[in-house]
Amino acid sequence: MNGKQLAGEQAAQYVENGMIVGLGTGSTVYYSIVALGRRIREGLQIQCIPTSKQTEHLANELSIPLISLKDVEKLDITIDGADEIDPNLNLIKGGGGALFREKLIASLSDRLVIVADQVKTVERLGAFCVPVEVVPFATDVVARTISTMDGSATLRCDQEDVPFVTDNGNYILDCNFGHIEQPLQLDRELKQHIGVVETGLFVDMVGVALVGSPDGVSVLERK
Numbered sequence: 149m150n151g152k153q154l155a156g157e158q159a160a161q162y163v164e165n166g167m168i169v170g171l172g173t174g175s176t177v178y179y180s181i182v183a184l185g186r187r188i189r190e191g192l193q194i195q196c197i198p199t200s201k202q203t204e205h206l207a208n209e210l211s212i213p214l215i216s217l218k219d220v221e222k223l224d225i226t227i228d229g230a231d232e233i234d235p236n237l238n239l240i241k242g243g244g245g246a247l248f249r250e251k252l253i254a255s256l257s258d259r260l261v262i263v264a265d266q267v268k269t270v271e272r273l274g275a276f277c278v279p280v281e282v283v284p285f286a287t288d289v290v291a292r293t294i295s296t297m298d299g300s301a302t303l304r305c306d307q308e309d310v311p312f313v314t315d316n317g318n319y320i321l322d323c324n325f326g327h328i329e330q331p332l333q334l335d336r337e338l339k340q341h342i343g344v345v346e347t348g349l350f351v352d353m354v355g356v357a358l359v360g361s362p363d364g365v366s367v368l369e370r371k
């Protein structure tokens with residue numbers, strides 16, 4: 149079994165009967181969602197909120213009960229993936245473009261459990277570009293602003309140069325700031341600019357990270 153599968157499946161054990169559960173997005177949390185589907189068939193009673201249309205589709209395929217945000221003020225737990233994890237369990241997320249809904253759901257959750265392959269662990273964030281969701285009309289303005297912040301921004305596009313559109317109808321700028329010394333400060337600074345919807349920097353949000361390798365899973369707790 150690979151690291152993603154080991155970590156993903158182990159995270160499903162954190163979910164208990166009666167919980168409201170946030171379902172993250174991506175190829176690692178996929179294994180958590182499949183494991184939860186299995187546990188539901190065996191009798192587990194939970195209600196879930198997906199963080200993307202992709203995850204909503206998967207949950208529906210697995211007959212996982214979904215609940216709307218209009219009926220829920222907070223969640224017990226969210227399980228999600230990450231693109232980079234630093235030693236303080238700060239993250240870069242949004243490689244799949246789901247960062248806004250992921251961050252909203254994480255912010256409403258008592259506990260955020262991250263699942264990742266060990267290649268996602270880094271000493272300092274920043275080798276992976278920071279995805280920044282922007283209102284399409286403001287894209288060029290935000291990109292210029294980022295260049296004044298010692299960063300560079302690339303509009304995420306497919307192979308035909310068609311911009312990627314998020315589930316919220318926005319674009320993604322993948323932003324390179326080099327190594328990030330102060331992720332919280334960078335997140336705050338980016339969000340001051342009109343047109344920025346949200347960033348993929350998740351700072352002080354994670355409770356526990358399950359990091360998988362073919363040899364097993366390391367459980368990293370926030371210090």
Ligand SMILES: O=C[C@H](O)[C@H](O)[C@H](O)COP(=O)(O)O
Nearest residue numbers: 174175229242243244245246
């Ligand atoms: O937008 C996507 C999410 O933030 C994913 O959770 C992240 O990109 C990790 O995905 P994966 O587990 O496929 O590497």
